[in-house]
Amino acid sequence: MSSPQLVIPENPVWKAVKLIVLLAVTVVILGGGFVFLKEYKDSKIILTVFAVFWGVGSTGLLYTVLNALGETFSRKVRAWLLPLIFAGPALVLLFWFLVLPTLRTFGLSFLDETSTRFVGLENYLYAFTNPTMLESFGNNLLWLVFGTSGTVILGLIIAVLADRSRWESAFKALVFMPMAISFVGAGVIWKFIYAYKGEGVADIGLLNAIVVAFGGQPQAWLQLAGWNNFLLIIIMVWLQTGYAMVILSAAIKGIPSEQIEASRVDGATEFQIFFRIIIPSIMGSLITVTTTVLIFSLKLFDIVRVMTGGNFGTNVVANQFYIEQFTFGSTGHASAIAIVLLIAIVPVLIYNLRQFAERKAFK
């Protein structure tokens, strides 16, 4: 802790005045800024610039003021007050936005749609018996199995192949690029590929144009039961393969080259090297990537929401959560679905965190 005997003490009156002025300025900026943001309507550009500076500035100011207040106390008080000031805001926000909501959602899941009457396990019974929910679970399983395996396998193949190419970074950048695109943006991109204009009209959708060029019939792909789920899963694979590739590529580069060279000298084929050396060596990263994509496919929402809205047999659990709450206004059902999601994710994430702690990827 600090050594106050080395600091030249300031005039206490002057210090108090400074503190009061700082407090007053903070109150004015925080309160005034809030009112200004609410009331000001003239120029959107001014509003945006103001919002950015006010939001970031206020946060910095808040810490400065709290710390200045904290430092006026005696050393003994400071020893526990300063850590509280440093960590307190984060803990308050975490409590408000994550801890409390989890408990509240858990509570709401036992109440009826308007959260007034206790209904016991009825909402959970609904979640596991309602036909729409069962369809959603089935589809989530498709996403989980095909989305995850597609992403990881493709990512691995590209990582291994790119490692042998002279233009490695260029190839990787192109595959990685979709990571920067929003799911909504990706939805538009792929909706355009799957576009269908009707019989006898010039195709503007790439997929139909290809099908027709090979002598097939154009289709309304997104309404084609059975197929449409896979066409949506392709979007996720397109978006996430870059992620799998980057992590796996880094892991492959971490394999000592002597190990591979030695087995090559011993006459191992490339396939043997791949399955007996590369795969076992990158197992940790492979598990991290798989679990991350797995969780992602469980929580998937945006793609389905934008592409089909969950119609034509493509509904998923996270979209049904949204529909129950915001279309049907059934808070009980929605809360139960959210809790089911949480329970599905917890074991995967705990496993992931444990793997992660062992790997210590962040240096």
Place this chain on the structure above:
Amino acid sequence: MSKKAQEGRKPNPLATLIVTLILVAIAVVWTVPTLGVLVTSFRDSKDIFSSGWWTVLPHQGWTKTGEIELDAAVDPDQPITIEGKTADFAAWRAGVSVTPDRQLKWVGNKRTRTIEVSERRWVGFGANLTMDNYKNVLSAGEIKYKDGQGQEISRQGNNFTDAVLNSLAVAIPATLIPILIAAFAAFAFAWMEFPGRKTVFILVVGLLVVPLQIALIPILQDFTKLDLNGTYLAMWLAHTGFGLPLAIYLLFNYIGGLPRDILESAYIDGATPFTTFVRLILPLAVPALASFAIFQFLWVWNDYLVALIFLGDRNRVVTSALAAMVGEKGQDWHLLTSGAFLSMILPLVVFFSLQRFFVRGLMAGSVKG
């Protein structure tokens, strides 16, 4: 398998060629979808509705080269002879090839007596590109465009200008605020003594498992009570709350790994924890801060669910504006493609200019729930 390994072994030219071909094929598949949207966003709306975007590439195709007005004496109910070919009305209506490279087609009903001539030619060199789609999608007022038949349609614009500004007003503070709060907390967890430090930190990391959906309904109820729905502040708070576990975890790993000597010498020089943090720790932690910043910025900018619920139709951000457009005007590809591209520009620029930091953040951030 680093570059060293490759130098050590004789490259097999055939294997190298196959690898390169596979990679090129993959790169094409990965790029073409985005390219299609980019090209389309610059095409004339009439062209977008009547032909695929790939037709801007040079290719052999049919182009209209002229029209023939038939004499009033020609009886459409009898076989008609034009340019040496004889066929009935139905056949002319469907189109008749005079030579392999020249096609004649009756347009409209029997009374129009107009024959359209098209020839097979190399086309696509002078693609008809325009910025109108961008002008239209950014506009808040009335917009006009042509449909596939060339008819003019007027609509209310989608005001993407406001959406982009809203996205900036949401994303920049929602990136910087959690970083600041998390850095303070990470410093406290790493270098300050207080009871229960370890337990609380483990609980914070444990919150990584909570999926977003869990928090939405209760938080929406709170925001409704506080009258915060539709405000930037609501979005900053929500994204800060949801982003904090990962931010604290990552920054703790970095800040906790800084050498103890630096801090001790600062304290001996009489620095308070606050000045040590601001003057010493924050500048030293810039790589970690940047990694998380890019991660969080892309996450917030591309987020749809949180914006959909807490902003609603007030202060629409680009993702919700785009999604609304898909719902309302699902076939207006000239607006959808330019809107989609507008939503992608900033994240793509951030991504490509700061890719190294992003990759580092991604490696570390593989644990978000």
